[in-house]
Amino acid sequence: xxxxxxxxxxxxxxxxxxxxxxxxxxxxxxxxxxxxxxxxxxxxxxxxxxxxxxxxxxxxxxxxxxxxxxxxxxxxxxxxxxxxxxxxxxxxxxxxxxxxxxxxxxxxxxxxxxxx
Amino acid sequence: xxxxxxxxxxxxxxxxxxxxxxxxxxxxxxxxxxxxxxxxxxxxxxxxxxxxxxxxxxxxxxxxxxxxxxxxxxxxxxxxxxxxxxxxxxxxxxxxxxxxxxxxxxxxxxxx
Numbered sequence: 746x747x748x749x750x751x752x753x754x755x756x757x758x759x760x761x762x763x764x765x766x767x768x769x770x771x772x773x774x775x776x777x778x779x780x781x782x783x784x785x786x787x788x789x790x791x792x793x794x795x796x797x798x799x800x801x802x803x804x805x806x807x808x809x810x811x812x813x814x815x816x817x818x819x820x821x822x823x824x825x826x827x828x829x830x831x832x833x834x835x836x837x838x839x840x841x842x843x844x845x846x847x848x849x850x851x852x853x854x855x856x857x858x859x860x861x
Numbered sequence: 862x863x864x865x866x867x868x869x870x871x872x873x874x875x876x877x878x879x880x881x882x883x884x885x886x887x888x889x890x891x892x893x894x895x896x897x898x899x900x901x902x903x904x905x906x907x908x909x910x911x912x913x914x915x916x917x918x919x920x921x922x923x924x925x926x927x928x929x930x931x932x933x934x935x936x937x938x939x940x941x942x943x944x945x946x947x948x949x950x951x952x953x954x955x956x957x958x959x960x961x962x963x964x965x966x967x968x969x970x971x972x973x
Contacts, residue, residue: 749904778959778960780963785965786965787865787950788905788950788963789963790960790962793960801958801959801960803960837904850907850961851904851907852904852905854902
């Protein structure tokens with residue numbers, strides 16, 4: 746079975762630009778979550794998608810948005826980039842009811858975003 | 862708000878010895894705890910978990926201990942092997958929540 750794949754692996758943007766990051770979930774997984782990992786910190790929850798709808802959101806502004814497609818793949822969009830958005834963005838997929846914190850997440854390798 | 866804390870950013874241990882990683886949490890609603898391991902250029906991978914109804918869970922060389930009254934958990938790796946050199950993240954969630962709260966990670970280096 747294929748794992749979680751993310752693209753691009755690295756990218757550089759300037760302040761004010763917009764970025765789209767993509768994620769293909771593990772085969773059979775129907776829930777996708779996105780996390781931001783800043784340097785020296787643990788991953789921070791951005792939001793989760795289930796059945797193509799946002800199911801929950803962390804403490805991130807509305808300029809962070811996402812989509813989930815019928816094949817369960819997902820996009821993370823960030824508008825009006827700021828320097829502090831520089832981070833590793835991790836996508837994770839899981840199977841089952843998204844309200845259960847007991848679901849084990851399968852993570853991709855991440856997309857490293859640098860904002861100059 | 863940092864609800865999960867790993868106060869030791871790094872740990873160096875000799876091959877064959879025990880590695881002990883510690884994690885503290887503040888949210889009393891957390892009832893499920895996980896450890897993830899991360900190699901450079903790879904995503905975190907699930908290692909072991911424990912429910913709050915237990916105080917110990919063991920899987921091969923890895924054992925997680927949970928002390929609910931102290932809001933503390935630890936991961937024991939014995940014996941430590943060079944392939945265990947990685948960043949270890951402690952994570953927690955509540956059974957009716959959809960997100961994981963992570964600690965900042967502990968970098969383990971196993972010396973030959």
